[in-house]
Amino acid sequence: MVEFESPDHWDTAARHYEQTAHPFTARYAEAALTRVPLGPDSRVLDVGAGTGALALLAARTGAQVLATDFSPGMIARIAAAHVPNVEARVMDGQALSLGDASFDAAFSIFGVIMFPDWRKGLAEMARVTRPGGYGVIATWREQGAATFLLLGQIRRKLFPRREGMTMPEAVKALSDPVDFARELIAAGYRDPKIEHVTFDYELDVGALAEPDSLFGMSPDWTSLGLDEKDAVIAEVRQMAGESAILPIPSTALIAVARR
Template sequence: MAEFENPNHWDIAAQHYEKTAHPFTERFAEAALTRVALTPDCRVLDVAAGTGALALLAARTGAKVLATDFSSGMIARIAARNMLNVEARVMDGQALTLEDASFDAAFSIFGVIMFPDWRKGLAEMARVTRPGGHGVIATWREHGAATFLLLGQIRRKLFPDREGMTMPEAVKALSEPADFARELIAAGYRDPRIESVTHDYMLDLTALNEPASVFGMSPDWISLDQTEKDAVIAEVWQMAGESAFLPISSTALIGVARR
């Protein structure tokens, strides 16, 4: 089992994820929400919600939101927000224990793409979306984003003969708009629109004093010895030059389709 497929991994990482990844993924969640008009009458599902970047923003529209994730640690972070119109439940996105056609919109922001059976995850989203409702899925381009993208680039430069991290299958399968659109149709959606959204992840160089806080979740980091890790840190400093922050341009594809 890959580490990102293990709920225990995410239980442990939840607090760190909320602090470091949530603010960045929230920017893409905002972009996803602009593509669907939600009202207080809507029922919204967030699949593989993480710490709730999408769910919490959707709740501000007044919609009734159900956030699901297979990690109890992630769900606990959402529940701790105590938002009256957000319910958070531990649930396997590959087998949602939800009724057919019970949501006006189903979202997954960099969530379903992590599933071992991601096609089943997409089909489950479509199953619980009402006819005429929307499914919205965000995926990274093939090499990922933020510090994962940066670390992969540096590894390929410094250690070209070393095998790097294997990205989730869906990231590669959905990294081209035409392929993404076909998979949404195969899942049970129609009229897919795929759009590219890019934001810079601003890496604070002071965080390199504790590099595990920057790269620690990545197999590309933990597989390095100390000398190699030191070389990676030196490369980051060189790339940043005199700046206190290093921008890492990260591109996602957001797919929107009707049921």
């Protein structure tokens, strides 16, 4: 998934991501926020913020929020929301240009897990979290989520000999709660608590009329030929049956740790 390590990739995808992935990841961001006490005096950091699913929700608590991402396109979408207590800055989460112990809570909702050096990303989050503050990280299970999860399932059924999409290293490394907890402690956090959180991604079957828009971010789609893509679309329609919505149960691990 080398393309996911390039800001250019995310710059191009930012508007589409905001329309499709953002509403879904916001459900996990909201679940993460319920696990940490925040208020108007809180200083909150969102690392790998994307289009701001966590940052914009955290702002509703009155907290002062800094959203960071290495993609200028993603940061531009957050800035366009014009939320007065949200600052959006282009920044590499593997080397945060921020002071030690400067935030009450540092979040990363499916952000740090995409980093080439994700351990450095976790350590940087811990470094900028004040003693007694919180680190909150969400990752997917190893098979991914939403359309990525669906495409992987269909690929294994229809094209079992075709190599599938390679998930980011951190997704594999953190899929087990015991391993996840160990990595958080190594990064500088303590007392990690990890929970499985599942929501349905509701795939609109009508969106299959423009499958490149629906599936285009996944190598499990872009690597297919035209006939193979037609077979995938037919399989999705069969799975949905008469329903206009195909639910895709997607499980994340949400970790909360103290500094």
